Amino acid sequence: MKKIPSGIRGEIRLGSRCKNINMSEHTSSTLSKYELVCGMEVHAELKTKSKMFCGCKNDPFRASQPNIYTCPVCLGMPGGLPVANKKAIEWTIKLGLALGCKINLFSHFDRKNYFYPDLPKGYQISQYDQPFCIDGVVETDLGPVRIHRIHLEEDTAKLQHKTVDGQKVSLIDFNRSSVPLVEIVTEADIHSAEHAKAYTKKLRQIIRFLDIADCDMEQGGMRLEANTSLRHPGETNLPQYKVEVKNINSFRFLEKAINFEIKRQSEILDAGEVPAQETRGWSDDKGQTFTQRAKEDAEEYRYFPDPDLPPIRFEQKQIDEIKDSLPELPDKIIKRWFADFDVETKNSDLLIESQDDAKWFEELFVEAKKAGVQPNALANAVVNKKLIIAEPRQIAQTIKTFQQANQTDTVDEAELQKIIAEVIAANPDAVAQFKNGKTNVIGFFMGQVMRKSGKKLDVKQLNASILKTLSSGQ
Numbered sequence: 001m002k003k004i005p006s007g008i009r010g011e012i013r014l015g016s017r018c019k020n021i022n023m024s025e026h027t028s029s030t031l032s033k034y035e036l037v038c039g040m041e042v043h044a045e046l047k048t049k050s051k052m053f054c055g056c057k058n059d060p061f062r063a064s065q066p067n068i069y070t071c072p073v074c075l076g077m078p079g080g081l082p083v084a085n086k087k088a089i090e091w092t093i094k095l096g097l098a099l100g101c102k103i104n105l106f107s108h109f110d111r112k113n114y115f116y117p118d119l120p121k122g123y124q125i126s127q128y129d130q131p132f133c134i135d136g137v138v139e140t141d142l143g144p145v146r147i148h149r150i151h152l153e154e155d156t157a158k159l160q161h162k163t164v165d166g167q168k169v170s171l172i173d174f175n176r177s178s179v180p181l182v183e184i185v186t187e188a189d190i191h192s193a194e195h196a197k198a199y200t201k202k203l204r205q206i207i208r209f210l211d212i213a214d215c216d217m218e219q220g221g222m223r224l225e226a227n228t229s230l231r232h233p234g235e236t237n238l239p240q241y242k243v244e245v246k247n248i249n250s251f252r253f254l255e256k257a258i259n260f261e262i263k264r265q266s267e268i269l270d271a272g273e274v275p276a277q278e279t280r281g282w283s284d285d286k287g288q289t290f291t292q293r294a295k296e297d298a299e300e301y302r303y304f305p306d307p308d309l310p311p312i313r314f315e316q317k318q319i320d321e322i323k324d325s326l327p328e329l330p331d332k333i334i335k336r337w338f339a340d341f342d343v344e345t346k347n348s349d350l351l352i353e354s355q356d357d358a359k360w361f362e363e364l365f366v367e368a369k370k371a372g373v374q375p376n377a378l379a380n381a382v383v384n385k386k387l388i389i390a391e392p393r394q395i396a397q398t399i400k401t402f403q404q405a406n407q408t409d410t411v412d413e414a415e416l417q418k419i420i421a422e423v424i425a426a427n428p429d430a431v432a433q434f435k436n437g438k439t440n441v442i443g444f445f446m447g448q449v450m451r452k453s454g455k456k457l458d459v460k461q462l463n464a465s466i467l468k469t470l471s472s473g474q
């Protein structure tokens with residue numbers, strides 16, 4: 001058999017394509033001496049009805065018991081024949097097209113051979129040299145991140161380490177075995193922990209919007225890996241080593257793990273040494289990464305095409321049809337909402353969770369504008385949970401609720417001044433605090449004035465009036 005070099009991962013970072021990018025833009029402040037070079041690998045479980053290579057139900061997180069969605073194929077029994085899930089392949093291509101990838105018209109599944117108890121076949125069905133999608137890009141506020149490849153594979157079973165009758169045991173739940181899993185691999189375009197977070201958040205937004213995966217990170221429906229190394233600013237070659245931090249299940253941990261690695265690797269480089277090439281895990285309890293496996297490159301997965309699965313050939317027409325079925329994507333909607341309704345990006349970003357949401361909010365903004373309500377004020381209220389949208393969602397009702405909540409009572413200016421003066425006179429301690437620079441005491445005064453007046457006053461106006469009175473030394 002032809003010997004294939006040490007797995008896809010070893011190769012990803014070695015492409016010559018990475019050489020001409022501006023690497024200095026996103027250097028974080030902790031990094032004056034070194035620059036982070038980071039690529040991400042993200043796994044997401046697709047939410048097809050059935051598993052990747054058999055007809056078993058794909059619902060591992062809601063299963064009432066372990067090992068209820070299994071058959072000879074996903075249990076890895078000898079003689080079990082896999083059949084590829086058409087929907088999962090279509091969705092992978094859909095994702096690729098949404099990220100601007102080229103689609104390989106010829107593709108196939110390969111066996112990635114390794115032994116682990118959660119993989120009884122002794123190999124995982126994955127894709128090696130002909131992934132479905134290559135060469136895309138995800139735009140973020142901190143700069144673009146190029147997609148190297150997107151491939152489809154099967155998830156493994158899940159190990160549970162428990163104590164049963166006083167004995168430590170490892171149990172295996174096959175409900176997750178052979179659930180379709182897409183892996184999205186980037187180029188090493190990421191140069192700060194914040195950038196890594198922005199990228200993965202954007203990616204999750206797009207995947208969820210396409211309605212192909214839930215990306216529940218707590219459950220493990222979306223898992224993050226960061227390939228990290230450091231180099232001196234201005235250098236363009238990829239560093240000689242690479243540290244892979246695996247199994248990160250939240251954006252916060254991703255940021256922490258990368259910042260920890262920057263510090264750890266800096267110290268090793270400062271000492272004149274090169275960090276070991278290895279795979280590390282993240283321990284949130286300790287707030288640090290730890291060695292899991294050394295010498296990743298020495299691993300030999302012996303990839304070869306799976307003889308049980310025929311190769312896949314697409315016609316361009318089929319790809320075009322999938323492309324035509326793509327919805328307007330979040331980035332485009334966010335830009336349009338800003339142009340049409342003045343809705344700020346930070347608000348839109350949180351409102352676009354699904355296509356249904358996007359459609360509904362769009363209608364809401366159109367009607368709000370007609371009713372003289374600023375769409376951004378509405379969006380802001382929803383994002384800050386000041387306006388709870390009742391189910392079933394009704395546009396007119398929502399606008400009315402918002403208007404009522406924001407209606408302020410008018411009050412005679414002289415009367416207001418009188419109340420403010422009274423409140424100030426009754427609270428000399430608070431006045432002293434204000435004069436000592438504790439300006440947030442203004443909130444206390446506002447509450448007192450509101451209560452005394454028995455009215456809902458315009459907050460901005462009230463704030464200004466109190467501030468004026470306090471500052472004038474009364």
Ligand SMILES: [Zn+2]
Nearest residue numbers: 054056071074
């Ligand atoms: Zn099965």
